[in-house]
Amino acid sequence: MATDGKPTLQHLNNSQSQPILWLLEELEIDYNLNLFERHTSGPKKSRAPDTLKETHPLGKSPQLITPEGRTIIERAAIAYYLIDKYDKTGRFKINPSDSNNDIIREEELISFGNASLYPALMTQLVFDLLRTQSPFFVRPFTGGIASMVNKAFLNHEIAIMIKYLDDQLEGRDYFMGTTEPTRVDFLYMWPIDLGQQSHGSSVDLDKHPRLKQWWARCKARPAWQRAMDKGNGYVFNEY
Amino acid sequence: MATDGKPTLQHLNNSQSQPILWLLEELEIDYNLNLFERHTSGPKKSRAPDTLKETHPLGKSPQLITPEGRTIIERAAIAYYLIDKYDKTGRFKINPSDSNNDIIREEELISFGNASLYPALMTQLVFDLLRTQSPFFVRPFTGGIASMVNKAFLNHEIAIMIKYLDDQLEGRDYFMGTTEPTRVDFLYMWPIDLGQQSHGSSVDLDKHPRLKQWWARCKARPAWQRAMDKGNGYVFNEY
Numbered sequence: 371m372a373t374d375g376k377p378t379l380q381h382l383n384n385s386q387s388q389p390i391l392w393l394l395e396e397l398e399i400d401y402n403l404n405l406f407e408r409h410t411s412g413p414k415k416s417r418a419p420d421t422l423k424e425t426h427p428l429g430k431s432p433q434l435i436t437p438e439g440r441t442i443i444e445r446a447a448i449a450y451y452l453i454d455k456y457d458k459t460g461r462f463k464i465n466p467s468d469s470n471n472d473i474i475r476e477e478e479l480i481s482f483g484n485a486s487l488y489p490a491l492m493t494q495l496v497f498d499l500l501r502t503q504s505p506f507f508v509r510p511f512t513g514g515i516a517s518m519v520n521k522a523f524l525n526h527e528i529a530i531m532i533k534y535l536d537d538q539l540e541g542r543d544y545f546m547g548t549t550e551p552t553r554v555d556f557l558y559m560w561p562i563d564l565g566q567q568s569h570g571s572s573v574d575l576d577k578h579p580r581l582k583q584w585w586a587r588c589k590a591r592p593a594w595q596r597a598m599d600k601g602n603g604y605v606f607n608e609y
Numbered sequence: 610m611a612t613d614g615k616p617t618l619q620h621l622n623n624s625q626s627q628p629i630l631w632l633l634e635e636l637e638i639d640y641n642l643n644l645f646e647r648h649t650s651g652p653k654k655s656r657a658p659d660t661l662k663e664t665h666p667l668g669k670s671p672q673l674i675t676p677e678g679r680t681i682i683e684r685a686a687i688a689y690y691l692i693d694k695y696d697k698t699g700r701f702k703i704n705p706s707d708s709n710n711d712i713i714r715e716e717e718l719i720s721f722g723n724a725s726l727y728p729a730l731m732t733q734l735v736f737d738l739l740r741t742q743s744p745f746f747v748r749p750f751t752g753g754i755a756s757m758v759n760k761a762f763l764n765h766e767i768a769i770m771i772k773y774l775d776d777q778l779e780g781r782d783y784f785m786g787t788t789e790p791t792r793v794d795f796l797y798m799w800p801i802d803l804g805q806q807s808h809g810s811s812v813d814l815d816k817h818p819r820l821k822q823w824w825a826r827c828k829a830r831p832a833w834q835r836a837m838d839k840g841n842g843y844v845f846n847e848y
Contacts, residue, residue: 444720481683484724492728493735
């Protein structure tokens with residue numbers, strides 16, 4: 371794929387690609403933006419279009435195609451690449467010599483978001499789909515089961531995790547104690563948005579003022595606003 | 610907590626801590642091992658004991674307590690710390706100047722395991738629990754729903770992901786093209802073991818010979834065997 375010296379974002383609406391678009395806007399670099407749309411009806415409703423498979427076998431978004439033609443997947447890797455390559459002044463980088471905000475803490479937070487919080491939120495979301503998307507005649511059963519599992523386990527687990535994240539922002543504007551967002555912030559926007567917007571989620575920022583302020587601080591940034599204008603939608607409660 | 614100059618692993622049976630124990634054995638360093646056991650009965654059956662909260666508020670395992678008394682959570686962060694600090698000869702490190710196995714590819718693989726494969730496996734596992742652990746009188750409904758969701762979506766998604774991982778091992782003994790395992794291998798042992806051992810999982814290594822050989826190669830290492838001897842159990846199909 372010709373890239374004319376710029377990186378190219380393969381961007382899907384209503385997806386975890388939106389925070390990558392935010393990062394591209396923060397970096398103030400030239401890039402190409404290819405917009406893809408989820409299926410809106412039929413058996414593939416809400417699924418990504420097959421055209422995303424033309425640039426990567428998994429067919430997911432985001433994908434970033436480098437000027438050299440390499441396709442990078444996974445938000446953590448794309449954000450690493452973009453900041454490493456394009457943030458020449460270190461504006462969005464951590465200070466690894468700060469022992470309260472070093473690379474170990476960055477690794478902990480990134481892994482916690484990906485391997486602990488996100489799977490819990492996904493499970494909660496699937497249970498909610500089970501409750502709302504089942505045929506009406508089995509809904510009394512599936513809804514009851516979804517509520518039972520939520521109450522017994524997931525709500526409690528997710529509440530502990532969200533409180534832990536709120537504690538991580540004690541005395542910090544952004545997760546890594548910097549004055550500008552770093553990779554951790556770009557990555558956490560997705561699970562926090564997902565957790566708030568989904569039906570049936572237990573993420574309630576009103577109970578977690580530091581996390582709520584962090585969220586508002588990120589959303590108020592002009593680059594976030596520009597990314598919303600350039601994207602093709604970012605909602606999760608229509609499925 | 611006194612650590613007498615050694616790192617301390619807070620290790621839980623039948624958990625994702627086992628591959629960290631494997632890494633500790635590979636490093637051939639002195640360490641302390643504290644063994645914790647999941648509840649075997651009662652309302653907390655299969656849950657971690659509250660004593661794990663004494664060293665970290667989330668109460669999960671693995672936790673690694675450094676000689677300086679810092680508690681590190683999350684496998685990706687613990688493995689980063691251990692290899693960075695204790696692998697002085699670089700035996701378990703990647704070669705970042707190898708453009709086919711550089712840090713971007715490492716980030717992609719780690720994030721793919723944590724944020725894509727693992728949530729899909731967890732969702733499949735929860736559906737299977739729904740099928741097998743529901744009260745018998747609703748099992749015909751819940752089992753039917755679990756099978757429906759599996760067939761429609763999860764089996765297909767997971768099969769694509771496992772094939773992708775198998776492809777990543779083309780021409781490589783370990784994921785990062787090294788002659789010894791690196792952080793990526795230590796991290797992937799958990800989802801691959803989980804995916805194989807769980808009831809109802811669609812991970813079938815017989816269909817993926819490169820991944821099967823990688824798995825056997827890791828398991829045949831003397832350090833893996835020693836870690837199994839020192840741990841307190843590593844099975845997932847008893848819940």
